[in-house]
Amino acid sequence: MNELVLGISAFYHDSAAALVRGGNIIAAAQEERFTRKKHDSSFPVEAINYCLEEAFVETNELDAIVFYDNPFLSWDRALKSCMMARDPQKIFPKIANSMLGEKVWVEDYALSAMGSLGKMNKLLFAEHHISHAASAFYPSPFTESAFITLDGVGEWATTTTGFGDKNTLQFVSQIDYPHSLGLLYSAFTYYCGFKVNSGEYKLMGLAPYGEAKYKSLIYDHLIDVKADGSYRLNTEYFGYINDFVMTSDKFNKLFGGEPRKPESLITRKEMDLAASIQKVIEEIVLLIAKYTKKETGSSNLVMAGGVALNCVANGRLLREKIFDKIWIQPAAGDAGGALGAALSVTYNYFENDRVVSTTGDSQHGSYLGPAYSRNEIKAFLDFHDYPYTEVSCATEKAKKIAKAIYEEKIIGYFCGRMEFGPRALGARSILGNPLSKTTQSVMNQKIKFRESFRPFAPSVNLDKVSDFFEMECSSPYMLLVAFVKKERQLPVDTDTDDLIKIVNLARSDIPAITHVDYSARIQTVTEESKADYYQIIKEFGNLSGYEMVVNTSFNVRSEPIVCSPRDAYTCFMRTEMDLLVLENFLLWKKEQPNFDETEDWKKNYELD
C-alpha cells in the first residue's frame, strides 16, 4: 500500500530523480541543480541522494527503483535509423558509442551510485511516453482525463494520445520517430542560432516579434498534417536522420541560407521564422487535441513531454476551449519522466488505488526539492561574516521585501523547498517591480546577462488574476499564457527591427511583464500553495495597487537555477541584484564585503 518507489531519468537531457510513497510525491529534483551543469544528463547521483535524504531512508528500504525509459528500445530505434541513413558507416560509431557507452548499463550505474538496488535487487524499466503520460495524469486533479504527450523522441514514440482513468492509462494513438514535433521545433531553434534542448524557450519568446511569413513554406515542404493532427515530416529537410545536425542543406536552402551563428545579431528573418514555426506548432497541437477529445470523450486534458512546456501553445489550447480543464506537468520534459516512472510503478506494478486530491493536484506546488534550515543558512553566513538582518516575523519580512520591490530594487528570493521543473515559482526566484519601464532591461542585461528580447513573467495572486489578464483559471506552474486586459493595453507604433527599442516601449500599465503581443506567461499564487510568496505580493499590492510581481528564475544565463544558500549568495554577488532573501535573513548588496573570484565565472557556463 505504501510502497516506496524511486524513479530515475538520465542520459538524454535533464536527468532527475523522484521519490514516491504510495502515490504521494515525497521529493523530486534535477541533477543540474546540484552539479551546477545546465541540463546535466549524467546519472543523477546527487538528485537520488537528495530524494533519499528528504525521506531519510536507506536504499534497501526502497520497494522498487525504476528507470523512465527502455534503453533497449532506444537502441533498437537508433540501430534501425542508422541502417536507413544515407551513410550508416558515418553515424554508426557515434550512435553505438552513445547507446552502448552508458545507456544500456543503467543498472550498473544505479548499483554503483546507491550501493543497493532496493528490495527487488533489480531495476525496473518503464517506457518513455508511459513515463510522460503518467507524470501528467497521476498528479493531476482529475479522476479521468485525456492525455497528450509530445516531445523530441523517446525510444520510438514522439507523440502519443490516450485516456487515463483512476489508476490506468490507455494509449489511443502514437506517432513514431523520425516524425516529431519536438524535433521540428528544435530544428528551427538550431537554425535560428539557439542551442537545441535549451534554446526552445528563446524561440518561443522571439516569436511575437515576428510575422508568420514562412508558415505556408513549412506546410508545403516540411510537414504533412492530416485533419486528425497526425503528421509526417519530410525527412529530406532534416539533418538528424543522416548526420548529427538538425537541418539539412535542403532546409537551409529553403529558408535562404546557412543557420544563424550563435550570439550574432538577431534579424527580422529569425523573428519571422520563430513566429511561423510557433503558429504551425499551435495549429497541430489544436488538431491533436480535437482528435483526442473525440476519441476519449473526456472534458479534461493532461499533457507532458518537452513540447508541453510551450506555454504559448498551451494558452491557445485553453482559449480554444476544446477541453474544459487542462493540467500540465510542470516538469514536462525528461526530468518529469523520473516522477512519471515512479508513479507508473506505484499504480500499474503495485496496483495501488489512486486517491485524487479534493483540493487541487498532487504536485505539492512542485515545491519538491531541498529546503535549508535556519541553522544551515546561519552557519554559512556566519562563517563568511556576511552582514545580514534576521526578520522572524513573516508579515514584517513581507513588508520589507514588498517595499524594496516597490522602490524598484531587484531581489533574489530563496525560500522553502526548491521547485521541480524549469520554472521558478517563488522559491528560487528573482523578483522585480512590474510597473517599472526599466525592470525588463535591467533584469535582462544587469542581472541575467541574457538577450534583451526575452520577456519576464508575472506572479499574481489568484484572486486578482482576472483584474489584469484575460484569464479566469489558475496557472500555478507558469505554463499558460494569457493576454493583458484590453483596457490596460497601450497602443504602440513602431517600424524598427531593433529589439532593444521594441522591448523598451511600454505596452500596458504593467510594462515589465507585457510581451510585444500583449501576452504574459502567468503564475497564479495562493496562500495555500505558498504563503510567504502570497504575502509579499499582497503587501506589494497594498503599496502599489497591483497584487503582482515580476518573477524570473534565480540564475544567470546558462546557469542552473540556484539550489543552496551558497549558490544563491554567489549569484547575488555576481549580478546587480540589490537584496538577497535567504529564508528570514535579509542581505543588502551595499553592505556586503567585496566578492573576489580568481576565475572568470562566465567561462564556467556554456552559452545556451
Next chain:
Amino acid sequence: MREIFEYHSKIGYRFIPEVKARIIHESGGYLVQVNKSGFRCNHDFFKQKKSPYRALLFGDSYTAGNGVSNLNRYGDVLEKQIPQLEVFNFGLPGTGTDQQYIAYKEYAKDIDHDILILGVLVENIRRVNAHYRRFVNFENKVQYRAKPYFEIVNEQLVLKNQPVSKKVLNANELSGKSVDKGGRFPLLGKIAKKWNLKHTIQKYLHYQPFPEYNSCTDKWKLLSAILKEWISDSPKPVLVVPIPVYHYIEGISNACHYQNRFEELRQETGCILHDPLPTLRKYSDKEKREFRFKHDTHLTSKGHKALAESIVPKLRDLLLIKE
C-alpha cells in the same frame, strides 16, 4: 550535497545543529542525523538520564560513524545490545583528542552519566600535534584550517589557537606550520595505491603507521597529557578504547608499541582500558577485510558491529548489568 559542519570558535567546527543529511559515499551513501547541540547523536543531550545507564562517548570520525548511518555505528550498536544503556555520541570527524576534550568541557561536563568512553583512534596522536588540518572544500579542493591545540609548558597543558581562526589556507601558505596532512608518506602512498601494491609493500616492509608510539616520544607525551587531564577531570569512571586502524587489525603492522603506551597510561591514571584489537584479530581474513570499505578506511557496519561486540562484555561488567 548538503554542508553539515559549521564553524565553532572553541572546537574549530561541529555539526550544524539538527541537520539531517545523506552523504554520498562509495558505499552508496549514509544518513546523518544531528541533535540540537550539534553532535551526530540520535538523542538530544538532556542533563537528566532517561535510561538506567548513560555513557558519554567521545572520538573522531570512527565514533561519529563516517561511512555508515547513525544506527549502524558502534555507539548505537552498544545501545542495541545493552537496552538499559543510552549512549550520547559526541564523535566529531577529523578532530584530535584535544578538540574532543574541549568539546567535553564545553558540552558534556554537566550531563549526568555513569561512564565516560574515550574512543581514541590511534591516529589521533598525529592530530593532537598538528595546528592545522587538511579538509576538502565544496569545490573538491584540498585546503587547510586551523584547530585549537595544547602545548606542554612547565608540565601544564596550555591551550593555543583559541578562538580558532576562520581563515582557510592553501598548501602554499603552510610553510613552517605544524600540519596533519594524513599519512606518513602521502605521495608514496598514492603511487603504491595506484599500482594496487600499497598493502603488499606495507606488509613486506613491516610498515609502522605511527612511529610516534615507538617510545615515550614528545608526541605521545602530549596525547597522554591530554588524556591524563581528561581522566582526572572526569567525576565518573573512564573507559579508554584505543581504536586500531586496519593495519593492526589485518596484521600488516605490529601493534605492540601503541598497546604498550596505552597500558602505561592505564597504570599511571587508573583508567579502565579496553583494547579491542585481540578480539578483532580473531576474525577470518575475509571478515577483517570487510571491516573497512574498498577505498575508505573507515569502519563498515560490520566493523562497527565487531568493535561494539568487543566492548559490550567490558561495559556490562563495569556497569554491573546482567545479560
